Amino acid sequence: MTDLLAQIDRRRDDLVALTQDLIRIPTVNPPGDNYRRICDFIAARLAPRFPEVEVLRATGAIGDTDKYPRWNVVARAPGKSSGDTVHFNSHHDVVEIGSGWTTDPFGGEVRDGKVYGRGSCDMKGGLAASIIAAEAFIDTHPDFAGAIEISATADEESGGYGGVAWLAEQGRFSPERVQHVIIPEPLNKNRICLGHRGVWWAEIETLGRIAHGSMPFLGDSAIRHMAALLGEIEETLYPALATRQTAMPVVPPLARQSTLNINSIHGGQPEPEAGYTGFPAPIVAHSARIVIDRRYLIEETPEAVRQEVVDLLEKLKATRPGFRYELRDLWTIPPTMTERDAPVVRAVDKAITAVLGLSPDYVVSPGTYDQKHIDRIGKLHNCIAYGPGILDLAHQPDEYVGIDDMLDSAKVMALALNDLLNRS
Numbered sequence: 001m002t003d004l005l006a007q008i009d010r011r012r013d014d015l016v017a018l019t020q021d022l023i024r025i026p027t028v029n030p031p032g033d034n035y036r037r038i039c040d041f042i043a044a045r046l047a048p049r050f051p052e053v054e055v056l057r058a059t060g061a062i063g064d065t066d067k068y069p070r071w072n073v074v075a076r077a078p079g080k081s082s083g084d085t086v087h088f089n090s091h092h093d094v095v096e097i098g099s100g101w102t103t104d105p106f107g108g109e110v111r112d113g114k115v116y117g118r119g120s121c122d123m124k125g126g127l128a129a130s131i132i133a134a135e136a137f138i139d140t141h142p143d144f145a146g147a148i149e150i151s152a153t154a155d156e157e158s159g160g161y162g163g164v165a166w167l168a169e170q171g172r173f174s175p176e177r178v179q180h181v182i183i184p185e186p187l188n189k190n191r192i193c194l195g196h197r198g199v200w201w202a203e204i205e206t207l208g209r210i211a212h213g214s215m216p217f218l219g220d221s222a223i224r225h226m227a228a229l230l231g232e233i234e235e236t237l238y239p240a241l242a243t244r245q246t247a248m249p250v251v252p253p254l255a256r257q258s259t260l261n262i263n264s265i266h267g268g269q270p271e272p273e274a275g276y277t278g279f280p281a282p283i284v285a286h287s288a289r290i291v292i293d294r295r296y297l298i299e300e301t302p303e304a305v306r307q308e309v310v311d312l313l314e315k316l317k318a319t320r321p322g323f324r325y326e327l328r329d330l331w332t333i334p335p336t337m338t339e340r341d342a343p344v345v346r347a348v349d350k351a352i353t354a355v356l357g358l359s360p361d362y363v364v365s366p367g368t369y370d371q372k373h374i375d376r377i378g379k380l381h382n383c384i385a386y387g388p389g390i391l392d393l394a395h396q397p398d399e400y401v402g403i404d405d406m407l408d409s410a411k412v413m414a415l416a417l418n419d420l421l422n423r424s
């Protein structure tokens with residue numbers, strides 16, 4: 001164990017250089033730039049220790065086009081005897097840079113023990129830490145049992161359909177093939193993330209009747225019907241959601257209740273951005289739409305979450321003359337939470353205690369990440385997110401990852417490998 005940790009300390013410069021190299025390949029999504037380049041770079045890096053390296057295009061997946069193909073890399077290092085497979089999955093895409101940077105977003109500048117750049121924290125630092133951990137473990141314990149896999153996948157920032165979802169559909173995360181998954185998302189080096197809340201996205205349209213705007217009494221305004229719906233949401237739905245608390249350790253704590261965000265609202269005359277620049281014509285709106293983003297708890301069922309909104313709409317239909325609506329489901333992802341006594345959780349818990357000298361905090365993410373596909377499509381439940389980086393810095397200007405944090409989490413990952421795969 002001491003040997004393994006010393007090996008990682010010795011690779012500090014390598015870890016920094018690798019993180020810089022990854023940041024310097026700008027994999028901005030959307031649209032999905034340089035995916036092939038970063039996959040080829042990672043494949044070349046891993047090839048000496050991972051005899052099976054594949055660069056795979058998610059042909060036909062959502063987002064995959066000839067102009068912006070969705071490339072993924074999966075590398076596998078089989079051990080000397082049979083045993084479990086531990087898989088580290090990182091997404092290689094980063095979000096747009098936005099404004100407010102004082103450093104070069106793709107420069108990988110090192111200052112005060114930190115590496116700066118878009119994706120340093122979310123999550124190229126975590127990817128680099130997992131590579132260093134696996135390499136150090138393989139070099140120190142070449143006779144390990146089982147197998148180690150490392151993947152870098154596309155499109156996590158836009159739903160993961162050209163990345164982990166596609167790989168899961170190919171059977172890459174089935175429990176026969178992979179038994180333990182660690183996703184090195186930036187959740188702070190002392191925290192184990194067990195899963196995430198559920199999501200239901202839906203579009204609600206209220207319907208009216210078009211008429212001349214000077215005689216609104218001859219029509220029926222869909223916008224007024226929508227206003228009535230929004231009033232109901234404010235007066236009854238939000239207070240009801242606020243009372244519903246979860247046993248899931250969601251961070252931040254304000255997300256330990258059910259939440260609803262009204263993502264967008266449109267109705268009546270199209271907005272100027274939609275191609276209209278002149279003076280509006282006087283009409284009564286015949287349609288208004290909102291998109292709702294409802295995040296729900298492990299204690300709730302998707303059916304009940306939906307029914308609660310249907311009940312609200314039906315109440316308005318019964319009490320408000322002319323109220324008509326349509327409800328369209330857009331997206332549902334159930335909540336997931338890995339058991340605390342799952343093998344990968346116990347191994348990382350022990351490793352954090354050994355490296356940091358403290359017990360880890362257990363958390364659940366307010367939003368989803370690629371664990372959703374591993375859980376739902378892959379049917380693999382022994383999965384956590386654990387990685388370096390400060391969660392709040394993700395997607396911000398002057399994003400950085402601490403070098404000591406990366407080293408510590410690489411040690412944790414290496415000790416977890418030692419626990420799960422080393423039989424000697």
Ligand SMILES: [Zn+2]
Pocket residue numbers: 091122123156185186
């Ligand atoms: Zn991320």
